[in-house]
Amino acid sequence: MSYLMGIDLGTSGVKALIMDLEGNIAGKGKADYGIQTPEIGYAEQDAGQLWNATVSSIKQALSDSSIDPSEIKSIGLSGQMHGLVIVDNKMQPIRPVIIWPDQRSKKQIDSIYSIAGRQRLRETTLNSLSTGFFLTSLMWIKENEPDNYRKIYKAILPKDYIKFKLCGVISTEATDASSTAAFNTAKRCWAFNLIEETGIDADYFPEIGESLKISGTVTKECAGQTGLCHGTPVIYGGGDTLMYSVGTGIIKPGIVSVNIGSGCQTATSVNEPLYDKEFRTNTFCHVKNDLWLIIGGHLNGGITLKWLKEKMFPNMSFADFDVRAKEINAGSDGVIFLPYLSGERTPYHDPSAKAILFGLTLGHNCNHIIRAAMEGVVMAMRLSLEIFRELNIPTEKIVASGGGARSDIWLKMQADIFDAEICRTTSCEEACTGAAIAAGVGAGIYNSIEEACSRIVRYSPEVTYPDKESVKVYNEAFERFKLLYCNNLNLFT
Structure with a gap:
C-alpha cells in the first residue's frame, strides 16, 4: 500500500x-x-x-x-x-x-x-x-x-x-x-x-x-x-x-475556520490579496498561487487554560474544566475574562495588553472563573469575525478545529458567541492532515489540492447550533468585553 x-x-x-x-x-x-x-x-x-x-x-x-x-x-x-x-x-x-x-x-x-x-x-x-x-x-x-x-x-x-x-x-x-x-x-x-x-x-x-x-x-x-x-x-x-485550512477543506472562499490551539486563528480563503485597510487582521499566501488566507490571529487560546491549570488550579484536569464550566450559566453570571496574558494581535496589535478578570462577587466561585476564561478566548475570536463581516466576507459556515473542536462545551460557546452553526471535521489532527495532503499533491499522487481534499476531508454530521437566549446574553457580555480593553488601555503600558 x-x-x-x-x-x-x-x-x-x-x-x-x-x-x-x-x-x-x-x-x-x-x-x-x-x-x-x-x-x-x-x-x-x-x-x-x-x-x-x-x-x-x-x-x-x-x-x-x-x-x-x-x-x-x-x-x-x-x-x-x-x-x-x-x-x-x-x-x-x-x-x-x-x-x-x-x-x-x-x-x-x-x-x-x-x-x-x-x-x-x-x-x-x-x-x-x-x-x-x-x-x-x-x-x-x-x-x-x-x-x-x-x-x-x-x-x-x-x-x-x-x-x-x-x-x-x-x-x-x-x-x-x-x-x-x-x-x-x-x-x-x-x-x-x-x-x-x-x-x-x-x-x-x-x-x-x-x-x-x-x-x-x-x-x-x-x-x-x-x-x-x-x-x-x-x-x-x-x-x-494554512495547513489547518487545508486539513479542514478551507481551500476556496465561503467557509471560515476557527482554530483553538495554543493561540487561536480565525481564517478564510479569498481569491485576491484582500486585506483590512486598518490592518487589524493578517493576509498570508495560501498553498496555491491564486489563493490567499485572511486571518485574525489571537495569542491566547489553549495557552490561557494551560496557565489557569498550572498557576491557579493545578489539581484539576482539562476534562475537569469542561465539567465545571457546564455547571455555570452562559455569560458566567457576569464574570468576564479578558485573556490577554501574552498581549494581543487582532485587532489591537498590542503587546502590552494584559489579562483582566472582571465582575467577581462573593457569590462567584472557581467554576465561574474557568467558564469565563473559556468564553473570553472565544470572544476574542469574535472580534475577528466582526472584521470579516465588515469586509463582506461570508461567515455563515464555520468549521471548528483544534482543542475547541474536541470540547462539547467549547463548541457550544462558539455557536452561541458567534451566533452561527458550527461544524467540524472527523479528523483530530487537522494540521498534520493538511501537511499529508500537501505531501500527496506535491508527489503527484493527487492531481490537485481540490481532489485531495474531496477524498480526505470529512465533516462530522453533528452540527452545533446557537441558542437564542444564550446569544442574547453573549451579545451583551461581548460589549462589556470590548469596553474592558478600551477603558483600561492607558493602564497596560
Whole structure:
C-alpha cells in the first residue's frame, strides 16, 4: 500500500501522522516540549530539542503503524509561524529559536516603521508588524546580539529548520514567508527593497518555493535517525494556520475556520490579496498561487487554560474544566475574562495588553472563573469575525478545529458567541492532515489540492447550533468585553 506522512511542529509539541490515500490514519506519534522564558516577555525554544522531538514523533508513528517505511511515498510539513531560527555556515543554530509569543521587539517595531514607513510596509506585506515576527526578532538580534548577528548564514522559520534536517535543503515557501513581515504578499516574493532599507542583510533570507512542490528527499543521515526511507520526497508544506485550512477543506472562499490551539486563528480563503485597510487582521499566501488566507490571529487560546491549570488550579484536569464550566450559566453570571496574558494581535496589535478578570462577587466561585476564561478566548475570536463581516466576507459556515473542536462545551460557546452553526471535521489532527495532503499533491499522487481534499476531508454530521437566549446574553457580555480593553488601555503600558 501507499501512505503519506504529515508532520506538524507546534508550539507545545510536534506530531507525526501516517495516513493512507483516502485519509485513514495508520499511525500517530507525538512529543512535547516547553517554552523557555529566560526573561519576562521572552519566548524561546531550543532548535535541537525541536528536532529530537520530531525524530521521536516520527519513530512513534512508524511503530504505531507497523508499515514498511518504503510505503511512505511523500512527507509534508506544517509548523508554528512567525518564529526565527538563525544558523551559521555549518548549518548549526546560533542561539535559541525566538517564537511567536515573544514580546521583546517592541522598540524594533517603531524603528522599522520609522525607516520603511508604516503605511508602505503594511501595503507591501499586507500585515502590521508584531512582536514575535521574524523581521522584528531579526532586527532585535542585530541591535542586541551583534556577535550572533555576524555569524548568520541563513535566517529561517522553525518548520524549515525541521525540513532542512529531513532533506538537507535550506529554503522556505510562500505561506510561512508571508508571516515574516518581510514579504511582498501579493507578489509572493521577498520584499528586498524594504529588507535592505532596514539594514538587514538580504543574503540571510532563503530561497522561496511553493507549498505543493518537492523541496528535497530524505537524507541518509535523517533515515538513520528516524527510520524513514532514504530518498522519500519531502514537500515544502506550509505554516500551521494554512495547513489547518487545508486539513479542514478551507481551500476556496465561503467557509471560515476557527482554530483553538495554543493561540487561536480565525481564517478564510479569498481569491485576491484582500486585506483590512486598518490592518487589524493578517493576509498570508495560501498553498496555491491564486489563493490567499485572511486571518485574525489571537495569542491566547489553549495557552490561557494551560496557565489557569498550572498557576491557579493545578489539581484539576482539562476534562475537569469542561465539567465545571457546564455547571455555570452562559455569560458566567457576569464574570468576564479578558485573556490577554501574552498581549494581543487582532485587532489591537498590542503587546502590552494584559489579562483582566472582571465582575467577581462573593457569590462567584472557581467554576465561574474557568467558564469565563473559556468564553473570553472565544470572544476574542469574535472580534475577528466582526472584521470579516465588515469586509463582506461570508461567515455563515464555520468549521471548528483544534482543542475547541474536541470540547462539547467549547463548541457550544462558539455557536452561541458567534451566533452561527458550527461544524467540524472527523479528523483530530487537522494540521498534520493538511501537511499529508500537501505531501500527496506535491508527489503527484493527487492531481490537485481540490481532489485531495474531496477524498480526505470529512465533516462530522453533528452540527452545533446557537441558542437564542444564550446569544442574547453573549451579545451583551461581548460589549462589556470590548469596553474592558478600551477603558483600561492607558493602564497596560
